[in-house]
Amino acid sequence: MGSKALFFFALLSFSALSCLIKTSSASDNQNEQDPGLVMNFYKDSCPQAEDIIKEQVRLLYKRHKNTAFSWLRNIFHDCAVQSCDASLLLDSTRRSLSEKEMDRSFGMRNFRYIETIKEAVERECPGVVSCSDILVLSARDGIASLGGPYIPLKTGRRDGRRSRAEILEQYLPDHNESMSVVLDRFASMGIDTPGLVALLGSHSVGRTHCVKLVHRLYPEVDPALNPDHVEHMLYKCPDSIPDPKAVQYVRNDRGTPMILDNNYYRNILDNKGLLQVDHQLATDKRTKPYVKKMAKSQAYFFKEFSRAIKILSENNPLTGTKGEIRKQCNLVNKLH
DSSP: OOHHHHHHHHHHHHHHHHHHHHHHHHHHHHHHHOOOSBTTTTTTTOTTHHHHHHHHHHHHHHHOTTHHHHHHHHHHHHHTSSOSSSGGGOOOOSSOOOGGGSGGGTTOOOHHHHHHHHHHHHHHSTTTSOHHHHHHHHHHHHHHHTTOOOOOOOBOOBBOSSOOGGGHHHHSOOTTSOHHHHHHHHHTTTOOHHHHHHHGGGGGSSEEEGGGTGGGTSSSOOTTSOHHHHHHHHHHOOOSSOOTTSOOEEESOSSSTTSOSTHHHHHHHTTOOSSHHHHHHHHSTTTHHHHHHHHHOHHHHHHHHHHHHHHHHTSSOBOTTSSBOOSBTTBOGGGO
16 A cells, blocks of 8 residues: 555544544533433532422421422423423413413412522522422422422423413313323323322322312212212302302312322222312223222322322423523513
8 A cells, every 4th residue: 555545544544533532522511511310410509409499398388388289289280291391480471371370270379489499599509400490399398298208309400481371281181081181191291000090199188179170069969979078069169150269179188188198099989089080080990990009008109109200200301501590480581
C-alpha cells in the first residue's frame, strides 16, 4: 500500500474515531442533562426538599384535615391527563381555561395550600423544586397521613407550560361511564385491572357531593342500593336538584371516613357504594374478584395501591430541559 493510501486510511480512521467520541460525549452529556425520574433527585440541589414538603403536609393536615384528601385527588387529576406536569394547578388566562374549572374537577379545593408548600421550599432552594414534584410528594405524604402506605416515589419532574382543559374529558373517566371505558382509560397509562381496583379504593376517604349522586336517588331510588344506606343518603341529599355551591355531601365511608383502608371494598360488596363506578366495580366480572380479595386483605390492597400510584406518578413526565420550574404553581413563569 502506497504512502498516500496509508495516509488516507489513517485519516478516515481518525475521523471515525472522532465521530464516535463526539457521539459518546453527546450521549453522556444528554444523560447528565436528563437523568429522568430518580429516587431523591434533589439530594445535591436541595437536600431538605422532601423533608420540607413532608413537614408542610403534616402541619396543614393538623390544621385542615381535608387537605390530605385533596393531595390524593390531585395526583390522579394531574397525572392521568397526558402528563404528570402540574398542569392541573394553572389558573385560567385570557387564552386558556384552567383544568380546575372543568366539571370533572368539581369539588376540588385547597390549591392555595400547594402554594404554601411551594413557598416553604422556595425559601430554602429558590427555583429548584418543581410544582409537579411537590404535587406528587404531597400526595405521597397525604396518603401516609390518612393511614395508608408510605410509597417511595421518584422525583425529577419539571412543570408544563399549558393547561390541558380542552382534553380533560378524553382522559378522566366520569363516574357514570361503563367499566370498559374506565378500564381502558387506566390501561392507557399502564395500570392494569387490580391497579384500577386499588386506586378506586381512594373512595375510602373523603366525601361525594350530592350533585354527583342524586341520579341514584331521584326520581326513583336505584334498586341496587342497600336500603339501609338509602335512608342516610336521602337525609344528606334531600333535594333532587341540589345547589352545586351548597355544601351537601355524603361521606364515602361512614365507618372510617378519615382512614384510607379496605373498608371501602366491604361497603361496595354490601351495595353501599355512592357512585355508579363503585357499584360497577363490585359487580363487573372483571373487577369483582379483586374487590373481594382487597376486602379480605388490607395488605393486598396496600400492595396494589402502592404499585398503581407509582405507575400513575411516572406517567409521561417532563424531565431534563423540557418544561420549566415554576416560581408560582398557578402561573407559568412568563406571566411573572
